[in-house]
Amino acid sequence: MSAGDLTSKYQKLAQEYAKLKAQVSVLKKAVIDEQSKNKTFEETVKEKDQALRKYVQEIDSLTFRNQQISRRLVVLQEDLEAKEGSKKGKKKGAAAPAGPSVPSGVAAEVHAEELQKKITENEQLHMQVFEVKQSSLQEVERLQTQLALLEQQNASHQETMDRVQQEHNEVLTKLQDDKAVKEVKLQKYEEELSSMKERASSSEKQLSVTKNQLTSESTTMSRLILEKLPFNDTTNADWNMFNVPTYDRKQQMKAQELIGQAARLVHELCSGLGNFMNYLEQRANAYPTDAATGESISVVNQRLCRHLHGHAAWIKPLDQTFAAFKSGLRKDVPVTLETCTGLQDFVGAFHHFVVNLQKALPYQLVSLDEESRLSSCPPTLERHNNNLRTTLQRMVAAFVTLDTYLQLVAAQTTPSCAQPAANRTAIFTKMTSALVLLHNRIKEMSNCFSSKVAQEHLLPTASQKLKT
Numbered sequence: 001m002s003a004g005d006l007t008s009k010y011q012k013l014a015q016e017y018a019k020l021k022a023q024v025s026v027l028k029k030a031v032i033d034e035q036s037k038n039k040t041f042e043e044t045v046k047e048k049d050q051a052l053r054k055y056v057q058e059i060d061s062l063t064f065r066n067q068q069i070s071r072r073l074v075v076l077q078e079d080l081e082a083k084e085g086s087k088k089g090k091k092k093g094a095a096a097p098a099g100p101s102v103p104s105g106v107a108a109e110v111h112a113e114e115l116q117k118k119i120t121e122n123e124q125l126h127m128q129v130f131e132v133k134q135s136s137l138q139e140v141e142r143l144q145t146q147l148a149l150l151e152q153q154n155a156s157h158q159e160t161m162d163r164v165q166q167e168h169n170e171v172l173t174k175l176q177d178d179k180a181v182k183e184v185k186l187q188k189y190e191e192e193l194s195s196m197k198e199r200a201s202s203s204e205k206q207l208s209v210t211k212n213q214l215t216s217e218s219t220t221m222s223r224l225i226l227e228k229l230p231f232n233d234t235t236n237a238d239w240n241m242f243n244v245p246t247y248d249r250k251q252q253m254k255a256q257e258l259i260g261q262a263a264r265l266v267h268e269l270c271s272g273l274g275n276f277m278n279y280l281e282q283r284a285n286a287y288p289t290d291a292a293t294g295e296s297i298s299v300v301n302q303r304l305c306r307h308l309h310g311h312a313a314w315i316k317p318l319d320q321t322f323a324a325f326k327s328g329l330r331k332d333v334p335v336t337l338e339t340c341t342g343l344q345d346f347v348g349a350f351h352h353f354v355v356n357l358q359k360a361l362p363y364q365l366v367s368l369d370e371e372s373r374l375s376s377c378p379p380t381l382e383r384h385n386n387n388l389r390t391t392l393q394r395m396v397a398a399f400v401t402l403d404t405y406l407q408l409v410a411a412q413t414t415p416s417c418a419q420p421a422a423n424r425t426a427i428f429t430k431m432t433s434a435l436v437l438l439h440n441r442i443k444e445m446s447n448c449f450s451s452k453v454a455q456e457h458l459l460p461t462a463s464q465k466l467k468t
Contacts, residue, residue: 010178017171024164031157038150045143052136059132062125069118076111256329263326270319277311284308284367298370304363307356314356317349340413347410354396354403361396365389384452391445398438405431 284301325342368389372382408427 010175010182013171013175013178017168017175020164020168020171024161024168027157027161027164031154031161034150034154034157038147038154041143041147041150045147048139048143052140055132055136059129062129066122066125069122073115073118076115080111259326259329263322266322267319270315273315274311277308277315280364281305281308281311298367300363300366300370304360304367307360307363311356314349314353318346318353321346321349343413344410347406350406351403354399357396357399361392364392381452381455384448384455388445388448388452391441391448395438395441395445398434398441402431402434402438405434 281304284305321342325340325346328342329340368385371377372385377385405427409431412424412427
């Protein structure tokens with residue numbers, strides 16, 4: 001993992017940590033608010049409890065007073081009944097008792113009024129006691145319900161706060177671990193940087209010594225050339241035609257070996273391309289519509305099959321012309337561009353192959369688009385089709401680039417070539433890069449095509465003919 005990836009990952013973790021930290025502060029504030037509310041409600045409950053006790057005391061006092069009044073009423077009723085009984089036992093004609101009968105009747109009325117008043121007060125006290133009991137019970141029930149709800153909310157907030165705190169601790173631990181890993185990597189990079197600086201300093205010293213040595217040798221050689229050589233005629237192109245070409249046997253053997261390796265690679269390329277074209281033709285006849293069942297395939301696939309059917313006419317000449325070019329080389333003749341006239345036939349065959357490949361490419365791309373538009377095509381297979389579409393275009397573009405540089409190399413084999421010989425090194429360098437690019441593009445296309453075929457075999461609509 002590169003330092004940039006680690007930095008971006010660390011920044012993401014820091015952002016998540018900041019978000020969690022902000023959430024923790026909000027939750028803490030909410031828990032504190034809920035705790036203050038709970039405390040307020042607890043104080044309210046205490047006050048209500050005290051009021052309830054006061055009411056209970058008042059009720060007990062009123063009950064006691066009521067009992068006293070009831071006993072007083074009983075005593076008064078007994079006195080009243082005793083007086084009425086004694087009054088009936090006396091004779092009505094006696095004059096002596098006429099005086100006290102008047103106050104006895106008045107006392108009875110007074111006692112009756114007092115009794116009625118006490119009864120009314122007693123009823124009112126009973127009603128007040130009942131109302132106080134009912135209101136106090138309702139208030140206690142409401143406060144208990146509210147207290148239970150607040151305790152439940154407090155437990156929920158506490159659980160949320162514990163969970164956020166745990167996540168916060170996990171993120172903090174992860175950040176600390178990442179920090180430790182980055183510190184170790186930073187220390188390693190610093191050690192490597194220090195080593196690189198030492199190597200660069202040593203290389204600079206070596207370069208300075210080599211530069212001084214080369215300057216000294218160049219001065220010596222310039223003096224020898226000025227003193228020993230009578231003249232220099234290499235600037236005249238007409239005179240250079242009479243120069244006898246040097247013959248380096250080791251170099252010629254190496255050139256022969258490279259041409260042999262190229263012949264084997266061209267043969268393998270032609271074989272692989274032929275198999276690939278045959279498979280594309282068979283596949284176009286079998287998927288998405290199997291021609292063997294009597295159903296007609298699409299017009300694009302028909303034209304693609306017709307074009308691929310004659311692939312041997314533009315692939316086999318590649319192998320044949322390069323084999324002829326290799327067999328036409330002689331051991332007693334130096335291998336140079338001027339003597340490799342048979343290379344032009346191979347370049348012409350390669351150009352013909354590239355032209356036909358460019359003609360077949362649009363049909364193949366449209367065929368892939370038709371497959372992607374099918375209702376039975378899943379998104380995964382559609383993605384593989386798009387990747388294969390891109391890699392096919394890149395591969396054909398690489399073939400076109402290589403064909404351009406082969407045309408330039410073939411032009412160097414003709415005496416009428418207008419390009420200077422000094423450009424040959426650059427042309428071969430560019431052609432080598434084009435070959436490497438073509439190799440990579442063919443590998444990409446092969447991987448994409450293999451993934452696509454494997455995905456197609458998993459489809460329930462895939463026929464046995466397509467799988468084999």
